[in-house]
Amino acid sequence: MAENNPTRPPVLSEHPADRPAGAGTPPDGGRGAPPLTVPDILAAKGHRRLVMVTATDEPSARWADRGGVDLLLVGDSLAMAALGRPTTLSVTMDEMVHHCRAAAAGVRRALLVADMPFGSFQVSVPEAVRNACRLVAEGEARAVKLEGPRLAEIEAIAAAGIPVVGHLGLTPQSVHRLGGYRVQGRDEEAALLILKQAKAVERAGAFLLVLEALPSAVGKAVTESLRIPTIGIGAGPHCDGQVLVLADLVGLSEPPLPRFVRRYAQLGEALRDAVQRFAEDVRRGDYPREAESYASPPTLAEALSQSPGDA
Numbered sequence: 001m002a003e004n005n006p007t008r009p010p011v012l013s014e015h016p017a018d019r020p021a022g023a024g025t026p027p028d029g030g031r032g033a034p035p036l037t038v039p040d041i042l043a044a045k046g047h048r049r050l051v052m053v054t055a056t057d058e059p060s061a062r063w064a065d066r067g068g069v070d071l072l073l074v075g076d077s078l079a080m081a082a083l084g085r086p087t088t089l090s091v092t093m094d095e096m097v098h099h100c101r102a103a104a105a106g107v108r109r110a111l112l113v114a115d116m117p118f119g120s121f122q123v124s125v126p127e128a129v130r131n132a133c134r135l136v137a138e139g140e141a142r143a144v145k146l147e148g149p150r151l152a153e154i155e156a157i158a159a160a161g162i163p164v165v166g167h168l169g170l171t172p173q174s175v176h177r178l179g180g181y182r183v184q185g186r187d188e189e190a191a192l193l194i195l196k197q198a199k200a201v202e203r204a205g206a207f208l209l210v211l212e213a214l215p216s217a218v219g220k221a222v223t224e225s226l227r228i229p230t231i232g233i234g235a236g237p238h239c240d241g242q243v244l245v246l247a248d249l250v251g252l253s254e255p256p257l258p259r260f261v262r263r264y265a266q267l268g269e270a271l272r273d274a275v276q277r278f279a280e281d282v283r284r285g286d287y288p289r290e291a292e293s294y295a296s297p298p299t300l301a302e303a304l305s306q307s308p309g310d311a
């Protein structure tokens, strides 16, 4: 039973049924390996491939962390994956802080990275630093990610002591300028520009670089030319690690999916089937059964049946 499980924190009540519904699986306390640090991530380059997935809340972070990822990203993709919005552009700093703090509650080992949302770092360098500080102080992130070769912002945030992740290639916050979610760096000029930007982002102080939607040859060239690790999403197999949006990986998002997505579960269908079976059980009177209901002394039922009920 849960109360005797040493990996669970103590329950507040003597009786398991007295806990609120949904409180049965809090993040466990004393699990496994120590938390991964920025030096651990840097040291992985050339030795082992890094794994990152996105998380939007405590349960997704907890289960992904238990799955052994190195990095968890509270990406602004949560606008689309969790909030039903058409692009990432409308997600606010307050929403990012809210989701990040929830994810932080589920993380034990992975390094938690928060995305800086659209508008949070484009206006001025001091505002970028202030918003990065909010994601760390209020959101409990341990690093922040920002899209594009924003060298002054990366430098200033890193100088404030906050580890920074860069993001080049397809940068979804620039969807309107790019004319859609298109593969980048397809011709020599564009590929060389990305290579140049990647080196500049590294020099500015980023400790990790996400490369999105690039030909494999560009992913390879950038990875080989940097000392910091690269994490690919649709940037081929030569990056130092890979990231996927969790909703895509576990089957909670709907097609059409980008070419690089591989599904490892069909949780959307599993969820629908579970709800359907619950609905069937309720409708035919098979839920709840005796064992799922609270008992009382027989005298109580008798007293209730004799009471006029209008006290």
Ligand code: KIV
Pocket (backbone or CB within 6 Å): 054, 073, 074, 075, 076, 077, 078, 115, 167, 210, 212, 233, 243, 245
């Ligand atoms: O927001 C996000 O999920 C991302 C990943 C695509 C890397 O930036």
